[in-house]
Amino acid sequence: xxxxxxQCNHVTLSYENQVVVxxxxxxxxxxxxxxxxxxxxxxxxxxxxxxxxxxxxxSGSIVLGTGIRRSQIGYVPQQTPVQRDFPxxxxxxxxxxxxxxxxxxxxxxxxxxxxxxxxxxxLGIRDLKKKSxxxxxxxxxxxxxxxxxxxxxxxxxxxDEPTAGLDPxxxxxxxxxxxxxxxxxxxxxxxxxxxxxxxLGHADHILYLSQxxxxxxxxxAYLDSDAADQFLNRCRGGK
Amino acid sequence: xxxxxxxxxxYPFMVRALTVGALVSLCAALLGASLVLKRYSMIGDGLSHxxxxxxxxxxxxxxxxxxxxxxxxxxxxxxxxxxxxxxxxKGDAATAVFSTxxxxxxxxxxxxxxxxxxxxxxxxxxxxxAVSMTDVAVSVALSAVVLVLYLFFYExxxxxxxxxxxxxxxxxxxxxxxxxxxxxxxxxxxLGMRMLGALLISSLIVFPALTAMRLxxxxxxxxxxxxxxxxxxxxVGMGISFWxxxxxxxxxxxxxxGLFCVCSLAAxxxxx
Numbered sequence: 001x002x003x004x005x006x007q008c009n010h011v012t013l014s015y016e017n018q019v020v021v022x023x024x025x026x027x028x029x030x031x032x033x034x035x036x037x038x039x040x041x042x043x044x045x046x047x048x049x050x051x052x053x054x055x056x057x058x059s060g061s062i063v064l065g066t067g068i069r070r071s072q073i074g075y076v077p078q079q080t081p082v083q084r085d086f087p088x089x090x091x092x093x094x095x096x097x098x099x100x101x102x103x104x105x106x107x108x109x110x111x112x113x114x115x116x117x118x119x120x121x122x123l124g125i126r127d128l129k130k131k132s133x134x135x136x137x138x139x140x141x142x143x144x145x146x147x148x149x150x151x152x153x154x155x156x157x158x159x160d161e162p163t164a165g166l167d168p169x170x171x172x173x174x175x176x177x178x179x180x181x182x183x184x185x186x187x188x189x190x191x192x193x194x195x196x197x198x199x200l201g202h203a204d205h206i207l208y209l210s211q212x213x214x215x216x217x218x219x220x221a222y223l224d225s226d227a228a229d230q231f232l233n234r235c236r237g238g239k
Numbered sequence: 240x241x242x243x244x245x246x247x248x249x250y251p252f253m254v255r256a257l258t259v260g261a262l263v264s265l266c267a268a269l270l271g272a273s274l275v276l277k278r279y280s281m282i283g284d285g286l287s288h289x290x291x292x293x294x295x296x297x298x299x300x301x302x303x304x305x306x307x308x309x310x311x312x313x314x315x316x317x318x319x320x321x322x323x324x325x326x327x328x329k330g331d332a333a334t335a336v337f338s339t340x341x342x343x344x345x346x347x348x349x350x351x352x353x354x355x356x357x358x359x360x361x362x363x364x365x366x367x368x369a370v371s372m373t374d375v376a377v378s379v380a381l382s383a384v385v386l387v388l389y390l391f392f393y394e395x396x397x398x399x400x401x402x403x404x405x406x407x408x409x410x411x412x413x414x415x416x417x418x419x420x421x422x423x424x425x426x427x428x429x430l431g432m433r434m435l436g437a438l439l440i441s442s443l444i445v446f447p448a449l450t451a452m453r454l455x456x457x458x459x460x461x462x463x464x465x466x467x468x469x470x471x472x473x474x475v476g477m478g479i480s481f482w483x484x485x486x487x488x489x490x491x492x493x494x495x496x497g498l499f500c501v502c503s504l505a506a507x508x509x510x511x
Binding site: 070073 | 393395402408411456457
């Protein structure tokens with residue numbers, strides 16, 4: 001059994017005195033590709049905040065595996081309108097991911113610059129280096145934010161609906177890219193996802209949240225479960 | 240042209256005004272980009288009204304204006320952020336409450352003591368004559384503080400402006416940087432108020448950054464561009480003010496507005 005990355009023990013998260021996630025326990029092991037799915041209002045984003053350490057659980061504990069510091073989690077957020085027309089070059093955005101290793105020292109050193117270059121090569125966005133973030137396509141922007149998160153992270157990246165607003169092709173590409181990172185670089189991926197088909201097609205584990213309960217297990221086990229039947233039927237019915 | 244410039248510089252009050260104005264323009268331009276991008280454009284305006292209230296009270300009590308206004312406005316900036324972050328009053332509502340409240344208090348206090356005298360008038364609309372030697376010393380010192388802090392935390396301020404959640408997730412104390420930004424803005428607003436006046440100072444923060452954003456796509460260029468536009472707007476505005484006898488503050492803002500329009504048009508034509 002591999003070492004774990006994140007362990008949630010009987011975690012309860014509340015938002016403005018309302019419990020949104022209750023008594024949740026699961027363990028993400030190193031090298032896993034976990035998608036968190038479920039309907040709106042089941043606490044997916046709140047759970048993400050909890051995992052990032054931005055929200056303290058009301059009870060229970062969220063433990064990070066050995067060798068992972070809180071500041072070394074890569075995070076790819078939902079895009080905000082502020083970012084969509086932000087005048088910053090791709091290089092500036094990617095480099096800003098290296099800040100957690102600089103402490104209070106101003107500027108960036110050769111080490112950080114090399115790291116940023118390496119991550120841009122890895123994601124195939126080197127030719128975008130000098131371009132403005134606001135002139136990129138949605139898919140390119142998410143690659144840039146992914147590169148930034150990889151600068152901050154060693155082993156673990158968390159993504160919050162990274163493909164919201166992307167067209168199906170770009171969504172598919174992005175999931176593939178994550179799968180490559182996960183398989184080849186052994187980076188653990190935890191993602192909140194709306195794109196159910198892509199999530200089921202790529203992730204090896206699924207955490208399904210509903211109003212009353214949850215399911216955690218391998219994707220195959222999830223597909224065989226009753227919860228999946230109902231949820232997927234509703235998804236299809238809804239579309 | 241040279242003769243004209245030397246005539247302008249032969250007046251000590253002009254030299255004082257140019258020194259303070261250039262420094263304030265520089266600092267305002269630096270902070271402007273962050274404030275505009277974080278949707279805090281109106282904070283400068285709100286703080287300037289608080290500054291007006293503080294100056295009115297200071298002048299009624301015969302206290303040194305800057306010594307009262309700087310701490311009061313810094314405190315207001317601090318509270319403003321706290322209020323809007325805790326969600327009890329949403330951002331723009333908090334700003335509105337603060338600015339109009341402080342303005343009203345200032346007017347009441349002023350009318351009870353000296354009346355709306357020339358000094359208060361100069362706080363509203365600005366006056367280059369209002370800049371004393373003490374103001375120059377205080378402005379130079381505080382501008383240096385703003386400049387040093389800004390440059391030292393440049394990368395962090397960028398990260399917090401661009402993506403606060405990411406910054407927090409990777410262990411940055413974002414509240415601290417918000418406070419820093421608010422305090423620096425408060426200082427710039429109070430310093431600039433003497434010249435541009437409470438009603439116009441926020442334009443010094445907003446216009447150069449907005450203008451630079453029309454033209455440039457990366458952050459460093461936006462900052463440098465904003466500084467250049469800000470200084471140009473200030474110097475040309477002062478020149479116009481000196482030549483035609485128009486109020487300095489309004490002249491500067493009109494030049495800034497002109498620059499903004501020209502650059503917006505240029506960006507449109509270039510087909511960004």
